[in-house]
Amino acid sequence: MKSDYVAPEGSGAAMHGLIRDLYPVCRSITGKGFRDSLRRLSELVPISLTEVPTGTAVFDWTVPREWNISDAWIADSSGRRVVDFRNCNLHVVSYSIPVRARMSLVALRPHLHTLPEKPDVIPYRTSYYTEDWGFCLSDRTLQEMPDGEYEVCIDSTLAPGHLTYGECILPGATTDEILISVHSCHPSLANDNLSGMAVGAFLARHLATKQLKHTFRFLFIPGTIGSITWLAGHEAEARRIRHGLVLSCLGDRGPSTYKRSRRGTALVDRAAAHVLRLAGAHTLLDFVPYGYDERQYCSPGFNLPVGCLTRTPNGRFPEYHTSDDNLDFITAESLADSLTKVLAVVEILEHDRSCINLNPKCEPQLGRRGMYRNTGGASPADFEMGLLWVLNMSDGRHSLLDISERAAMPFATIRRAADTLQGASLLRVLDNDPLYHTPGDTSSSPTGVSRSPRRARRRNR
């Protein structure tokens, strides 16, 4: 029996195609490129866009002015564009103020960013919160620029406007939420984070077809300021987040990496570790207060159980934040594998539960129920071991994930064993498991009045 939490056939290629579409767009933390990108994602799943006005106070920060850009270049004395935004949108420092000037190379030099140790590569630089302007270019280009006068143009606007973010909400049986957060503000960088945007959108599309226990909230936001803005406006909603994942860098050829939430032992931390351990080579990292938006979700005032799933993490691959993070750097295989791993984590978050063995004294005779081979002497099959594990550990103190970890068996197998044992009346879900006993469960409610899952949960605690 195949798990229903697996990336659909062809999704790797489809995600790569989506990324190819979005790659040329010049995104930043505000502006048209960001909005256009989210509209493209909306073709896959319904995403509602929220516009937050410039100047809005969000905790210690302020929503910045909106930035848009139509062109930028450096031309030499002959008028030839030696650096041209139309070739690569990394060429302009993001949030550069408009400039139109003629200046010497000496005067221009402090505004030019290169990576001398990688002479052919264009770096990615930003100046969101300090008024400045600049160009990023390959060091080789810089070395070839003769002294003399240059014409410099950045045709940008930095003006009151809005910060945009996108939300896709998939309602579940309860109002307990699972957060999937994806920063969507980087320009032509494929792994960081068009890969996360693609996996996030395809995940939403896959889950939209299912009966969900949790309500899923997908956030497509600008990095840092986006999560701060969302949290500042949604403190009540944030308290409903039971589990969360930041998705980023999911397309490169490296092994998967999971960075734990600040809590370190949250269910999502254990679920991701379990999935990665059984899948082969991987890395598990403890939380550090640097990285992506988990920095904000895991700030001590929120301390949400939000981890971060990547392949090679930020700053650990040489192509990071350079023009080498391009369409060749990511593969359809890695994207599909990442999606499958996220789905396996989601399966655990959705279906973990604590059960109680209804025949706890000695093993039940599985053989006469057709659940165990009848000729003795050889070793049991995987599924039989799954049955034995679930029976032995279902004392009300171990969840199916506990059992999967202890047995070092896939959660999907253990879940299937539990389903089989429930079907044979050898197992039942613990009464106080909130996800399994809230909606429509009026057996213990004498009045039969329907209760909101939220209230039921509170009472059960």
Add this chain to the structure above:
Amino acid sequence: MKSDYVAPEGSGAAMHGLIRDLYPVCRSITGKGFRDSLRRLSELVPISLTEVPTGTAVFDWTVPREWNISDAWIADSSGRRVVDFRNCNLHVVSYSIPVRARMSLVALRPHLHTLPEKPDVIPYRTSYYTEDWGFCLSDRTLQEMPDGEYEVCIDSTLAPGHLTYGECILPGATTDEILISVHSCHPSLANDNLSGMAVGAFLARHLATKQLKHTFRFLFIPGTIGSITWLAGHEAEARRIRHGLVLSCLGDRGPSTYKRSRRGTALVDRAAAHVLRLAGAHTLLDFVPYGYDERQYCSPGFNLPVGCLTRTPNGRFPEYHTSDDNLDFITAESLADSLTKVLAVVEILEHDRSCINLNPKCEPQLGRRGMYRNTGGASPADFEMGLLWVLNMSDGRHSLLDISERAAMPFATIRRAADTLQGASLLRVLDNDPLYHTPGDTSSSPTGVSRSPRRARRRNR
């Protein structure tokens, strides 16, 4: 000073001799072979046999019909026995129903079990709970059987009768019990589990000569159904089991293995780990719900502190459950070493205690008591280190096993150091150590009425 918990001289050879006697007997989970084997063990220690009628309900199971067999064979068209139970009792699938028929190889084939990957070896197969019949044979024999007609005979009976188990009880100063459980239902398989039967019987014989603190209960039972039957009839007794060991596969040449109880940190788990760690190469395994009768003792409704001591565990040696598990596969040395290790574990279970240092402020001056070398400058001897460890850690929160673990020194040395310090009035056993203060300790009982240790224990908790 030599420990009094060591296998007596010559016990390895004696155990090997016992196994040689028992090897040819065709045991199963019921029947004459099982009874005869226990009677042979009764020559070493008093074992009482209990007979449980067929059809008795034992938890989710039912005591099966009794199986006996006198002969079985497959004869070719010339009348020659190509498979003959008289040569090897593994040839018949245990619990085969009686058969007398003439049939083609094609019809016979589904009833023949071989191991194609080990062409000269006869597998061991059973069909206790499904009515069936069959033969086990070497794949080479099968390959040499020409197509054609065969005469097949299994001269067995499967009829209402009894399930038999043996008990040997060694009374101790308290009714707290130590359980030693040995499955005794396998036919001609030397390591699994004639080795366990021999070590169990010799252990009982050795302990029968001692003043015991715990009451020891040895169970010689058929696997699975035996422990289920015993537990179903002895729930009160089961609650008195403080520590337990399943003994199996103790004769092969591999290093010792201890599989922890479901609890994982029970005293027996720590004692066995301590003994094995100091003895050299070994393996420690966490509990898994597959193996021997610890499956039943450790089912969640009982959750008894029962581990399993083996050398190479079930299923981990290629000879397992085949005709290669024969008398050559086991050695007297391994049997003696296993017995010594079980005794070392038993020493800990019997003699662990928490003491209190009566001179807790700074070290006492051991030198003037003749307990410490008088010329300073060189390092202390092992026994002196034992004295220092016991003094330093005997604050009432550490038992002698805690100290042995921390010091990485044999329990026997630490016990001897504690005895010496008690003799010098520098140490006393903690008041509430139940095994040391129950029988005859009426000091705190104003009426002087003798109390059962059991009640005393409860009061002390």
Add this chain to the structure above:
Amino acid sequence: MKSDYVAPEGSGAAMHGLIRDLYPVCRSITGKGFRDSLRRLSELVPISLTEVPTGTAVFDWTVPREWNISDAWIADSSGRRVVDFRNCNLHVVSYSIPVRARMSLVALRPHLHTLPEKPDVIPYRTSYYTEDWGFCLSDRTLQEMPDGEYEVCIDSTLAPGHLTYGECILPGATTDEILISVHSCHPSLANDNLSGMAVGAFLARHLATKQLKHTFRFLFIPGTIGSITWLAGHEAEARRIRHGLVLSCLGDRGPSTYKRSRRGTALVDRAAAHVLRLAGAHTLLDFVPYGYDERQYCSPGFNLPVGCLTRTPNGRFPEYHTSDDNLDFITAESLADSLTKVLAVVEILEHDRSCINLNPKCEPQLGRRGMYRNTGGASPADFEMGLLWVLNMSDGRHSLLDISERAAMPFATIRRAADTLQGASLLRVLDNDPLYHTPGDTSSSPTGVSRSPRRARRRNR
């Protein structure tokens, strides 16, 4: 910004010079050599000497008679001194009773101690608590001694007198104490423990110039009997010891070693482990009840949080307790490095504190406060990471050492980050941190009556 807890320039050479001065003195657990050595240390820091009379009962022990020696030798029949105390004070077994006799080598032999496996080396032996006499010599010398008569002289006195110990107290803002204990009773042995005496004295001199939070107590004592004597007379003071270190063997070329206190997780244990881990090669040892005076401080009746810092520990270097533990065996570099490490531990003990992030929801915008680089895209610097760590973990449940451990960053960096954030009003010290809120903090005391820090501390717990 350089830490102010670093060994001052030139201190390695200065310590080596001090050791050179003290090396020839014949120290023992009592007597003139011990007193003279402490007087030499008094030139660096004020040390008060206490004299405890012979016969004083100290727990299970008695202060022994005072031992002094002026000369000792073995002369051959020609009158030549073949063993001469004036050449090396290790030649006499410490605490030898006076002897003047003529005897054969056969009669003398039981009084001669050598190390046959190191024929050129003189061992160090003592007989403090058993009346005896003896000589230590190289095995080569012994082998060259012909049979025949020898003149033997030990010109010692063993008579009622005093045991001496030295104390240097540096008062701090609280009466909570940090104990630095140094055994000072060994004769010409450079590493064990002239190195500890030198590092201890220079540490005291360095700390004497600082505003201290804790009161520091330095003990220069004879081994074993000294700490027992001090503890017997200072049980109330002992209860004020919050942290402690025994200093020994700090001059050899080996990597640093820290032996944990009996508690194992005391602040000093964690501080020393943190310092050593970041400093490179090192060894961490769990407490064992053998070694130096930590044996007494960590006896169960005291159980003080006192660890032991060495380079190569006692008994682990071949030169240990032999004439090879000489001035060439220790280096100025090792002494300076040891002093720096002790200072780094002391910095933690003095400055660890728990803070609370005053902007706990999302990160504060450090950039606009000039605390964070303004151009984004590259990785943060160490100090920026320090700021992020302090902000993220300062939820009142993590101290600066907790944060340093988690971040694997030097405590000094984390402390500086916390100071910076406190300066920016983004962080404050937790109200109930006793070392930061006791003296003069009358805000919560309505009567304004000044309280002793001691009482305040108790109330806060």
